[in-house]
Amino acid sequence: MTGATRDPVDELVGALAPEVPPPAIRRRDVVLVTGPWLAGSSSVVALLRERRPDVEFVESDDLRPGQAPVAVVFVASAVAPLTDSDCAVLDAAAAHTDVVVAAVAKIDAHANWRDVLDEDRRILDAHDERYRGVPWVGVAAAPDLGSPRIDDLLAALDAALLDPSLQRRNRLRAWEFRLIDAARRHREAVESPGRAARVAALQAERTEAARAVRVGKSERAVALRSQIQQARLQLSYFARNRCASVRTELQEDAAEVTRRGVPQFLGYVEQRMSAVVGEVDAGIVEHLTDVAVELGVAPDRVAPARVSVPAVGRPPLKSRGLETRLMVLVGGGFGLGVALSLSRLFADLAPGWTVAGAVVCTLIGVAVAAWMVGTRALLLDRAVIDRWIGERAAALRSSLDEAVATRVLATEMAMTSVLAHQVEVDNARLAADLNRIDVELREHAAARSQAAAARDAALPSVLAALTRVRHELSASGSDEGVAGEQNDAVSVIAAQQGPGR
Ligand SMILES: Nc1nc2c(ncn2[C@@H]2O[C@H](COP(=O)(O)OP(=O)(O)OP(=O)(O)O)[C@@H](O)[C@H]2O)c(=O)[nH]1
Ligand SMILES: [Mg+2]
Incomplete structure (x- = not known):
């Protein structure tokens, strides 16, 4: 069977834009936890590792260039709403990964965290429409008083990782990045700022x-x-x-x-x-x-x-x-x-x-x-x-x-x-x-x-492939899923959750 050797998404996009090479990323079976400076991501990682030893959680420094996680947990602080540079942190982390779960941290210390969460959701939605379906939860990974609160995040993460279309969506997202980059390179080759300045x-x-x-x-x-x-x-x-x-x-x-x-x-x-x-x-x-x-x-x-x-x-x-x-x-x-x-x-x-x-x-x-x-x-x-x-x-x-x-x-x-x-x-x-x-x-x-x-010569097929990829991404949210496309992490979580819950 050909599907065993080649990803169906690669076949789909490769047929539309054969000159664009497949995304050169290696998907690691890990969940990346990241966020703006001092938002609390290290505390969240520590707690997640403690609660879910079956899943590998990493921070940005643990990923080498060319590696992509299966899911991204974006930690924002409840101190203040997101800024543009905070959104850019997420853009970089989730460039090749479609699955994103967002968490507002330190909710023990900020009573108005729900307002901040709503504002963050609005800001992220406005920043890029790909984040419209992102689930938002509140966490307190290292509270000053009381016990940590991370259950909502675990639930949202489980739901995301159990999604049968996860691998397919991640691959589509990686392809979207690759196609946007290819279109940009073609445009820059024509309107090269260096050449324009030289001319x-x-x-x-x-x-x-x-x-x-x-x-x-x-x-x-x-x-x-x-x-x-x-x-x-x-x-x-x-x-x-x-x-x-x-x-x-x-x-x-x-x-x-x-x-x-x-x-x-x-x-x-x-x-x-x-x-x-x-x-x-x-x-x-x-x-x-x-x-x-x-x-x-x-x-x-x-x-x-x-x-x-x-x-x-x-x-x-x-x-x-x-x-x-x-x-x-x-x-x-x-x-x-x-x-x-x-x-x-x-x-x-x-x-x-x-x-x-x-x-x-x-x-x-x-x-x-x-x-x-x-x-x-x-x-x-x-x-x-x-x-x-x-x-x-x-x-x-x-x-x-x-x-x-x-x-x-x-x-x-x-x-x-x-x-x-x-x-x-x-x-x-x-x-x-x-x-x-x-x-x-x-x-x-x-x-x-x-x-x-x-x-x-190349751009029409690249843009057609990009349109198709985006269409697939927006459709995949309502899909029933694609059989056999669950990744290893999903399988591990499903097996873990099966009898225990
Ligand atoms: N009150 C409270 N403080 C927290 C919580 N989580 C983290 N903090 C504090 O926030 C500060 C930053 O926490 P970190 O987990 O190191 O945050 P970080 O995002 O990893 O920080 P950097 O890696 O330096 O960017 C520390 O002083 C933590 O004690 C929380 O849930 N509640
Ligand atoms: Mg840290």
């Missing part, structure tokens, strides 16, 4: 990588543009400022130059102009190097060409023949006039010295004429030099302006090409990153669709 992280990483490259590119372009414009403005201002100040300085010096000092002064002008060129050149290099460093470009990309002093001819100091002749004429006339006037005055004052006076007056006239011509020539030279300095400064200024514009432009081009290269490098790195992320995302999507396919 979300990958998508965030993808968006951030693309954004970082885009923002980095436009930030660098904006920074380059603004730095270059700033450099152009500041360097032009600096160059103009230096030209203006050197011109003022040299023109002031030119106003005091002597005729003899002119050649030396011209050399000094060259020297000052070269110094300004050097200063502006150094300023350009320094500023553009700073810009390069700030933009993360090697400073050697800054255009290194030096500025030269613009060539402007020497001042036209000699080429003024007509003016010189005019001055000689005017100076000579003025000197002659002075000489004649003085000699007339002298002749009147000292007629005896007329000849000597004429000589002296002539000399004075010549001296005055020479002074006039000399002074006029010096003033003229100074005016020429002054104009020449203005021209040189203007030439220097436009030359420096041009140098600034050229150098800034060259630097901008060099940096633009460096930044373009950086953009290429960034884009290549971004493409590699996106490719890696997309490959992983595709792998997750494939794994998810595989799991969904597996779930869609």
Whole structure:
């Protein structure tokens, strides 16, 4: 007979959900007594063992993982109604066992234990409908006064253990747990929180990588543009400022130059102009190097060409023949006039010295004429030099302006090409990153669709089997029982009770 080798419940469920393996639990022929902390379960176990030595009672610690009892006695204290965590203790203890008897302990010490019992029954019924038929009794296993009261529990336990459908119900309950677990695993395989978190992280990483490259590119372009414009403005201002100040300085010096000092002064002008060129050149290099460093470009990309002093001819100091002749004429006339006037005055004052006076007056006239011509020539030279300095400064200024514009432009081009290269490098790195992320995302999507396919294929039969198991469980309460399905514990109790009661 096949039933001798295989449980009928296993055959029933196995036909509905063949891919779900049977519950991997070992049914121990024991009654588990458990309950919340300090509820009194150890006292109840002790008393039960004393009263019913024919049945093996154990506490949670006595069961190893994978072992399930034939019945569970759930001990709750009469001190207060059950909490959610208390219900969870029962859920864990009776996961694979359908037969549950509930007891409110310490009823000797709590006069209102019946109210607590009613409340506990209501709470447990509301917690899970599987507990609706659970019998509730009051016990006092270790009373402070009087004798222990455990008869109601023994009676309820006997009735439960004598139920002929006990083994079948327990097996169905174990199957229910197994099927719920299988359905949960299928759902989790599809909606795996770990995979969902990883996919979300990958998508965030993808968006951030693309954004970082885009923002980095436009930030660098904006920074380059603004730095270059700033450099152009500041360097032009600096160059103009230096030209203006050197011109003022040299023109002031030119106003005091002597005729003899002119050649030396011209050399000094060259020297000052070269110094300004050097200063502006150094300023350009320094500023553009700073810009390069700030933009993360090697400073050697800054255009290194030096500025030269613009060539402007020497001042036209000699080429003024007509003016010189005019001055000689005017100076000579003025000197002659002075000489004649003085000699007339002298002749009147000292007629005896007329000849000597004429000589002296002539000399004075010549001296005055020479002074006039000399002074006029010096003033003229100074005016020429002054104009020449203005021209040189203007030439220097436009030359420096041009140098600034050229150098800034060259630097901008060099940096633009460096930044373009950086953009290429960034884009290549971004493409590699996106490719890696997309490959992983595709792998997750494939794994998810595989799991969904597996779930869609398996879940209907699992759910059908679960519905059938629950139907059998709810029906088994009113069944007449299944012949030959009583477990060993039931047989022992029945044999024990037979003649003795
Ligand atoms: N008054 C009275 N006290 C009891 C009764 N049963 C147990 N107690 C007391 O309740 C306390 C806890 O009893 P235990 O039997 O150790 O309870 P437990 O649930 O096994 O406790 P833990 O294993 O520590 O969680 C002890 O102080 C017992 O004396 C009872 O029926 N009446
Ligand atoms: Mg204990």
